[in-house]
Amino acid sequence: MSVQNGNNVYQPYLMRIERAIDEAPGIRTFRLRFEDEEAGANFRFKAGQFGEYSVFGEGESTFCIASSPTRTGYVECTFRRVGRVTSALAALDEGDVIGFRGPYGNTFPIEEWTGKNLLFIAGGIALPPLRCVIWNALDLRENFGDVSIIYGARSVEDLVYKAELEEWGRRDDVRLTTTVDPGGETPDWKGEVGFVPHILEKVNPSSENTIALVCGPPIMIKLTLPVLAKLGFSPGDTFTTLENRMKCGIGKCGRCNVGKYYVCVDGPVFTLEQLQNMPPEY
Amino acid sequence: MTETKLLRKESLGPLLQRLRQGGRRIVAPCQAGQTNTVWFREVDGDEQIDLERFTVASAKSVVFPIVEEILKFKTIGRQVTIQNGTPRVESTVVVGLRPCDARGLEVLDAVFLGEPQDLFFRKRREATTLITLSCSKADENCFCTSVGGGPGDTRGSDLLLTPVQDDRFLVEVLTPKGAQIVEVGAELFEAVEADATQVPNKERFLASVPVRFSLSDVEAKLPRLFDREEFWHEQSLACLGCSTCAFVCPACSCFDIQDEGALHGGRRLRCWDSCGQKLFTLHASGHNPRSIQSQRWRQRIMHKFSYLPDRSRITPDAAGRPGVFGCVGCGRCSRACPAGMNIIERLTAIAEAEL
Numbered sequence: 001m002s003v004q005n006g007n008n009v010y011q012p013y014l015m016r017i018e019r020a021i022d023e024a025p026g027i028r029t030f031r032l033r034f035e036d037e038e039a040g041a042n043f044r045f046k047a048g049q050f051g052e053y054s055v056f057g058e059g060e061s062t063f064c065i066a067s068s069p070t071r072t073g074y075v076e077c078t079f080r081r082v083g084r085v086t087s088a089l090a091a092l093d094e095g096d097v098i099g100f101r102g103p104y105g106n107t108f109p110i111e112e113w114t115g116k117n118l119l120f121i122a123g124g125i126a127l128p129p130l131r132c133v134i135w136n137a138l139d140l141r142e143n144f145g146d147v148s149i150i151y152g153a154r155s156v157e158d159l160v161y162k163a164e165l166e167e168w169g170r171r172d173d174v175r176l177t178t179t180v181d182p183g184g185e186t187p188d189w190k191g192e193v194g195f196v197p198h199i200l201e202k203v204n205p206s207s208e209n210t211i212a213l214v215c216g217p218p219i220m221i222k223l224t225l226p227v228l229a230k231l232g233f234s235p236g237d238t239f240t241t242l243e244n245r246m247k248c249g250i251g252k253c254g255r256c257n258v259g260k261y262y263v264c265v266d267g268p269v270f271t272l273e274q275l276q277n278m279p280p281e282y
Numbered sequence: 283m284t285e286t287k288l289l290r291k292e293s294l295g296p297l298l299q300r301l302r303q304g305g306r307r308i309v310a311p312c313q314a315g316q317t318n319t320v321w322f323r324e325v326d327g328d329e330q331i332d333l334e335r336f337t338v339a340s341a342k343s344v345v346f347p348i349v350e351e352i353l354k355f356k357t358i359g360r361q362v363t364i365q366n367g368t369p370r371v372e373s374t375v376v377v378g379l380r381p382c383d384a385r386g387l388e389v390l391d392a393v394f395l396g397e398p399q400d401l402f403f404r405k406r407r408e409a410t411t412l413i414t415l416s417c418s419k420a421d422e423n424c425f426c427t428s429v430g431g432g433p434g435d436t437r438g439s440d441l442l443l444t445p446v447q448d449d450r451f452l453v454e455v456l457t458p459k460g461a462q463i464v465e466v467g468a469e470l471f472e473a474v475e476a477d478a479t480q481v482p483n484k485e486r487f488l489a490s491v492p493v494r495f496s497l498s499d500v501e502a503k504l505p506r507l508f509d510r511e512e513f514w515h516e517q518s519l520a521c522l523g524c525s526t527c528a529f530v531c532p533a534c535s536c537f538d539i540q541d542e543g544a545l546h547g548g549r550r551l552r553c554w555d556s557c558g559q560k561l562f563t564l565h566a567s568g569h570n571p572r573s574i575q576s577q578r579w580r581q582r583i584m585h586k587f588s589y590l591p592d593r594s595r596i597t598p599d600a601a602g603r604p605g606v607f608g609c610v611g612c613g614r615c616s617r618a619c620p621a622g623m624n625i626i627e628r629l630t631a632i633a634e635a636e637l
Binding site: 243248254 | 399572
């Protein structure tokens, strides 16, 4: 837990937007550099953790850290413009300064996965938390077996990280399947057409020695989990992140409380096994 | 440490006067305007203090203000500078809170003093001394004895005053902070003879608060009642979702963080909030994990009587005590609820539910 600046746990780092990328309609990615170089040099996080990003005068929003911990000196976030804070964020540009608190929360136990195959399944704007793990794994490629990615969005233009999808598609050590919902394809679309759970069934990955990571809208997760079970993935080897509304990020404000857990400190990473023992309030 | 003294009731005013002169702020129950209700507020004269009636809200705002400035920011062009919020921490004496209120602050301690500590809370807490008043009367909404407390409970207090004679308080000096108060007004306090027979038995002067329900049954049954939608629907039919209960509660600690901005700067605020509010859990996507009021009522009950004690057994509070419940039995929520919801009735129904 990093505590900065006179022990005021609510005080953010100042971050300058070094790069701003329009990913898809309403979706942007920022690469953020620490204004305080020393803080940036000392900043460490692990895959799965999140932060509180703020526009001063508008408030804070919670997003995962979308960049990989193997790439230091900056953090990246990807967000959809949907409310007050994200609208204000979306209006900013390279060179502007925002606030960032973190890293918060638990992590994917990636160091326990050495030698295992990784299957990533993501829908829409939920690729960012997995993108962090994907790059983390690809930067340590020799530690893992097969790396498979199934990613779907409503339409071709709604896919995020388009350049990276192309890069993953070109690599022969990554098995990438992209899909769009029926009607979302363009004439030159070369990927699949269909919903993520169906495409997962079609790809039919082996569950042997494999960890499944699933992030997506609730409906996608709900329909994907039975397919994973059918493929033989155990609840203990199936991971996801919860996206409960948060404010403090440090287990105090009460907002992300689900059963006896606080998603901000006990999560956001949970196994399906853990979720099955929690009230369905997420 | 427990040392016992006597204090004449008429000496309380001069004691507070002296504390005030020594630079301490006095917060006490006072009638609010012409409302005929009593609330804690800062007092500059003793004639305003009402030690007879229960306050509408608890004293928690002394350490956990409704709105706390956690930082200030200035924006000049593309440059932003941040300045830490500095709470106006003045040495404060709260007088006339009840044993339930003092225990309520311990519930807040478990949240705010758990790592990482909330600096604003800690500073205020450290600067606050509690002169608690035992209850010599209780009403039908009181249930401190059902949740581990009592009308003369010393837990959480620095000094506990119990009216033991028409004109005197028995004073229990419970902490070094309490001893400092006694030191300030040394000659106002009367020694109690070492001879034990001279010490008034305080129990005789305390209100009788019957145990209304079994707390262990409540805690044991809640996890199994969680899925009984009909049960929670019935429990919460009257609930308006107004959160009055949370605002008057000594143990509710949930908060929001909001910016108050202007063109060239502003401030970030930590503000009271409540799980009874629909917006409390609303996701940006429009999905709401607790979308209906019965689920929010269930959360209120589960959090106080199941999750908090369960969690605090895993992670003991600052004082290392296991099993902190989020309720101290003050009955304020029942008194204040605009829809007449009664917490004792609800908890009794839970304790006695057929599973």
